[in-house]
Amino acid sequence: MSYLKTIAALGLLTTVSVGSAFAQDLSIYSDKTPWNAGMTGVAADASTASGQTIKLQEITPTDKYQAFMQTSIAGNNVPAFFTWWNGQQLSDVVATGIAADLTPYWDKAIADGDFTAAQRDLVSVDGKPYGVLLNVANWVVFYNTAAFEKAGIAAPPTTWAELMADADKLKAAGYTPFNAPTSGGWMPFIWFSQLVLGNDPDAFVGLTDGSVPYDGPAVKKAFEIWGDMYSKGYFTDPREQDDSKFFANGTAAMFLIGDWHSGQFADLGMKPGVDFKTFLMPSVDPAVPQSVIVEASPIVVSKAALDANPDLGKAVQAMMGADVSNILGSQSQVYNGNLKGTPPNDIIKADNDLVAAAKPRALVRWWEAVPSQIQGDLVAAMGAFMLDPTPETAAKSMSTMQAINADYWANK
Template sequence: MKIKTLMASAAITASAWTAAAAQDATFYYDKNGWDEGFAALIEGASEASGLDIAGQQLTPTDRYQAYVMSSIAGGAAPAIFTWWNGKQLDSLVETGEIADLTELWDEAIANGWFSEAERELFSVDGTPYAIPLNVARWPVLYNKDAFAAAGIDAPPATWDELLADADALKEAGYIPFNAPAVGGWMGFIWFSELMVRTDPDAFVGLTDGTVPYNGPEVQRAMEIWTDFYERGYFTDAREQDETRFMVNEEAAMYLIGEWTAGILANRGMEPGEKIGAFLMPPVDAETENTVIVEAAPIVFSADAMEEMPALMDAARYLMSPEAGNALGQANGIYSGNLMTDAPNAIVSDVNAIIAEDAPRSVVRWWEAVPPELQGDLVSQMNAFMLDPTAENAQRVMDDMQSLNESYWAFQ
């Protein structure tokens, strides 16, 4: 089988499109730093199905989304592509172009690969329309050497300890948190985290229109975010290499999906040895402990499934423990398959934290918010990161609420 992975950063060249079109099927994705893992998945899926499958990376994320949706609108949905769950998957299914994968999930659950709870993450109205690429929690990754240099013996268990540790890291010459705003999507990370650390119910309310983006709950989160910038806790948001400050050890902590551990490992920061993980504590002791969960789906075109029945064999492989272990070994990413090994010490550590603390799980903002609002709202959050003042914070909140009101008024 011929396996070909084609990369594109912002625009796709004519030659790349021609090469991709020459294959039986093309697997589209937007994940930076996952190239080795996707190559392994594509090779395995090709061998399992007998199809000639190519890989096509399209970035940044907003252009990727635009390409996929315009392709579907034009009646040419990609055969295989990654997406997002929650309301993002709901909107995709509404097009009628996405394959029903009930049969595949029935097999996978019978095999003990996945649970019914995981099936629900990839379902719309009880029907599964996607399979897992990865299931990830969002902890804080930290540099163990930096913590030791700052005299920090253990990760913070309270908000006051978090602030004290950040100050100690600054005193030791580190920037406490790596916080980039690249790729058109990263602005929601700290916004979401500060919402769940102050009021997780309000965080959920933001995604269904019951809580305003300029209300007191958001005001408090934005005040903390602004204060962190004033304290000098964050790296320069304009940095285009999202892991550079961690890899060169200028920054000590990174709030991000646990899948980033594999990217850091490939850049010389070994999980468990160089980096550890903890869940950020709530601001107030009485606030419910919460973890943000991201489930990244792989979806299939209904037409492609009908035209190429062997594509089901590719999907079956992509759900298998073999595929999960291949992705884990290549990029340290956890597929959620219950029969796979934990790909690195970070996943093992987070599994242990979840088992001990039993935090509430909430769907990540990116997947939970209506897709019609997603891009405009995250652009506002990105804009705050580039001008993190109290005055701009108020403008951003008011602008987000104006967008929010306009959308929900017609629902």
């Protein structure tokens, strides 16, 4: 019996020790590996502010990171901080009750002039903010200045017709007009959503709330244009897993992506504002007002961690300060929108100016707007088309997407 008692006591001790070890292990989980330097800086700054050791933990690609976080949340083992997405994705997490309401921190940041109330709305659910802004990006078209020059393109296009004409010129000059990877488990939605919103922004919004079908006229038109562009050889090999490779090595002349990518291009040796610049994607239909996708990535804070360790509040406040904004900017060329922070490069500054001048309709990115339960399944169907851009595959992708979409909304 005494043996049993000893074993039980040892077991209890081990459990307590392991539990304590986990309790002390404060981390920021992230799937944004290209921002490693900036995120490491954020963790360091948060550690200093809170007096706690906060480490960066990275998991990639995105679909594996999402799976990891799903199980962490389901297993009630939520990291103190983790990067996430806004829109529907954030709503899903908030519904679990694991996210801390950051209203007091946002109130202070707005009062201090770091952020605006409009920026708070980007990470709010039902009027309450549940995230610290990590990145606020406009989706623009990056272009290789040398390629444009060689193809005889004097200025970036302002209409769809000009864009297509420029694509032909670039093709004739030996370039692939557009970089279009399928990597990371999410990139296939880029051109799909752009072609839908370029023709019908309302239909784009409708796709994300179940009011517009994925096999309706708006989507059919997008697939037709997409397939036509593939048939003309406008896109790079979708099998390439390094999403920046073809743009950085000069094979592809343009890349439609969030302007946070400028840091990656800079890391790969391209000089922002010199080797590459940006322009806003024109609408496909000239009668449709121009839209721009705005992407906002929050860092979500665990309510349990914050309740158990109030010092983490200092870390949260530090993350909303100009210092962290500048760390992200200088280390990873990422801009979190802090008004006192400095935009990390001329590209991001120029994009903000472009958006301010053109006043396009701002749309939440498809990835964040669509229900997270079906986003991966829908992206898989878009990716299938990119690998085999035929009318048959387009029809199959649309039918598959609509079946998934209809099933989700019918059972919601």
